[in-house]
Amino acid sequence: MRDDDVAPNELRGPALHDPESRHAALLDQLPGPTPVRLIDREGEAVEHDGFALPDADTLRDAYRRMVIARRWEAQVTALTRQGRLATYPSAYGQEAGEVGSVLALEPEDWMFPSYRDSSALLTRGVPPRLLLSFFRGDWHNAYDPYERRIAPQSTPLATQALHAVGFAHAERLRGRGTVALAYLGDGGASEGDAHEAMNFAAVWQAPAIFFVQNNQYAISTPLQEQTRSRSIADRAAGLGMRGVWVDGNDVAAVIAVLRDAARRARAGEGPTLVEARTYRLESHTNSDDPTRYREAEEAAAWEDYCPIARLAAHLRARGELDDAFDARVAEEAEANAAATREAMNEQPEIDPLELFEHVYSTPRRALQEQRAMFAEELAAAENPAENPAENPAGDPAETGAAERGAPHAAEGARR
Ligand SMILES: Cc1ncc(C[n+]2csc(CCOP(=O)(O)OP(=O)(O)O)c2C)c(N)n1
Ligand SMILES: [Mg+2]
Numbered sequence: 058m059r060d061d062d063v064a065p066n067e068l069r070g071p072a073l074h075d076p077e078s079r080h081a082a083l084l085d086q087l088p089g090p091t092p093v094r095l096i097d098r099e100g101e102a103v104e105h106d107g108f109a110l111p112d113a114d115t116l117r118d119a120y121r122r123m124v125i126a127r128r129w130e131a132q133v134t135a136l137t138r139q140g141r142l143a144t145y146p147s148a149y150g151q152e153a154g155e156v157g158s159v160l161a162l163e164p165e166d167w168m169f170p171s172y173r174d175s176s177a178l179l180t181r182g183v184p185p186r187l188l189l190s191f192f193r194g195d196w197h198n199a200y201d202p203y204e205r206r207i208a209p210q211s212t213p214l215a216t217q218a219l220h221a222v223g224f225a226h227a228e229r230l231r232g233r234g235t236v237a238l239a240y241l242g243d244g245g246a247s248e249g250d251a252h253e254a255m256n257f258a259a260v261w262q263a264p265a266i267f268f269v270q271n272n273q274y275a276i277s278t279p280l281q282e283q284t285r286s287r288s289i290a291d292r293a294a295g296l297g298m299r300g301v302w303v304d305g306n307d308v309a310a311v312i313a314v315l316r317d318a319a320r321r322a323r324a325g326e327g328p329t330l331v332e333a334r335t336y337r338l339e340s341h342t343n344s345d346d347p348t349r350y351r352e353a354e355e356a357a358a359w360e361d362y363c364p365i366a367r368l369a370a371h372l373r374a375r376g377e378l379d380d381a382f383d384a385r386v387a388e389e390a391e392a393n394a395a396a397t398r399e400a401m402n403e404q405p406e407i408d409p410l411e412l413f414e415h416v417y418s419t420p421r422r423a424l425q426e427q428r429a430m431f432a433e434e435l436a437a438a439e440n441p442a443e444n445p446a447e448n449p450a451g452d453p454a455e456t457g458a459a460e461r462g463a464p465h466a467a468e469g470a471r472r
Contacts, residue, residue: 086294092334093314094304098362100370108313113377119160119308120372121386123152123365126176128390130339132397133175133189137343141401142192146173150306150338153364154270156180157311158238161319166236169208169221173270174240181205185393186400193405196412214245218254218267225258225265225322236322238266238315244275246292247283255330259298264322266315267330270305272337277350293330305333306364309371336362409435 093105102110111119130149137145148155155176162168170177178188183200190199191210198209208224211217221239228235245251246269258265269289273280286292293300299321303314311333318329336359340347347356372378413428 083294086297086299088288088290088293088300088302088332092288092302092304092332093310094307095309095313096307096367096371098367100367100372100374102371105310108310108317110309111312111316113372113375115160115312116309116368116372117377117382119156119312120365120368120378121389122156122160122180123308123368124386125390125393126152126155126179127365128394129179129185129397130176132394133192134339134343136398136401137192142189143194144342144344145175145192146342147337147339148173148176150359150363151270151272151335152176153308153311154268154305154333154335157308158240158268158315161312161315162236162238163319165206165234166238166319167206167208167221167224169217169224169237169239170210171214171217171240171242171245172210172212173242174210177240178205178207178210179393181207183207184400185397189397189401190405193401195405195407197415215241215248215250215254217241218245218251221267222254222258222261222263222265222328225263225328226261229261229264229325234264234323236264236266236319238268238319241267241269242275243269243271243273243280243283243289244278245269246271246289247275252292255293255298255328256296258328259293259296262325262327264325265328266318266322267328268315269330269332270335271332272305272335274337274341274351276341276345277347279351288332290330290332296330298327299329300332301329302332302334305335306362306367308364308368 089106093108094103095105095108095110097103110116127149130147130152133142133145134147134149136142151173155174159168159177159180168174168177168181175188175192178200179185182205187200200207202208208217208220211220218239218241221237225235225237228237239254241251246267251267254265255267257263258267271280271289275283288300288302290300290302299318301314301318303310305311314331318331322328336356338356338359369378369383410428410432412431413424416424
């Protein structure tokens, strides 16, 4: 087709300039017929066009960090059951994505994680005490985002993708070589925010990576109720960017694919959407009961795809992992779990009035009023005897409590 075969008003979009080469580029942006895999389930190295196995030191480091992450996930879930944490979304079984993504980035790159990516934060060095403060109910982000270049963990789905794109674009305008990696789930990838973020990343050629850990479920909604497409990564081509799918339980492949995406982003070749196929072995959070929406056999079948066992088999066969190394790693994982327990056994000191801090840079009347009301409730809760509503001798008509219904202060005092 020549350009003059097309009506002038159809020539406006960039896609119609040189449509044949654009068509070839489109095919190039589509993920291949199978997900990228560099180590199979038995631990054998396998070839995949365009991606090389990371070196032995990187793989040993990945193994060590995955073992630490798995022990951590089990420990935090146990602490949640003991009531030490309000909630925790476990990434047990997703260690290849959590660890591989961090190892693929340079220290100057930024991470924009979701609530499920605590193991990734741990891998980048956030201390357990600060990391878990959020899941204990502290409304402020306890770790300093600038220190390790990690944005706060996002609970509203996919909002972090928008932040990552804006950030990546700004860094590029400043002439810096920073890459921003947004962590998403399969469910989060269905959000309008995810589509908007990806579209603008492609339009601006922002140095961003969208790392979708497709763990097959968005709480109780299975993947087939989210999409009819073969792969979430197929969407990338429709937006004019590269899409790659990868075996999300093969840490070697995750590292290779994300390093390649980061290299391209840094070189000005634009964003990449990477879908990592994995499985959420545990419940969504401690308040979820997966037996109500999936068979136990399904999760059991995924145990065979364990990312740690696979890498261990590979490294052992190559003589890169022996019992002594394994014992050292297990010891380190235990020490980290013990430090986490210790940190969570301390009572946090949180001033409830902090809730009103850092909301606006200039005080707002409505918020000031709420703050004063809350301060009064707290004071009343501390000294119930001074509160007439709580004083049985007090006349309700006189205190006005009868008209007000359940008085705030009394409610607060009872909690
Ligand atoms: C905007 C928004 N809508 C709904 C929710 C409630 N919600 C929390 S987690 C979740 C499922 C997300 O699934 P997925 O993106 O696959 O991530 P996963 O939990 O599997 O890691 C939903 C719907 C939310 N947090 N934010
Ligand atoms: Mg999911």
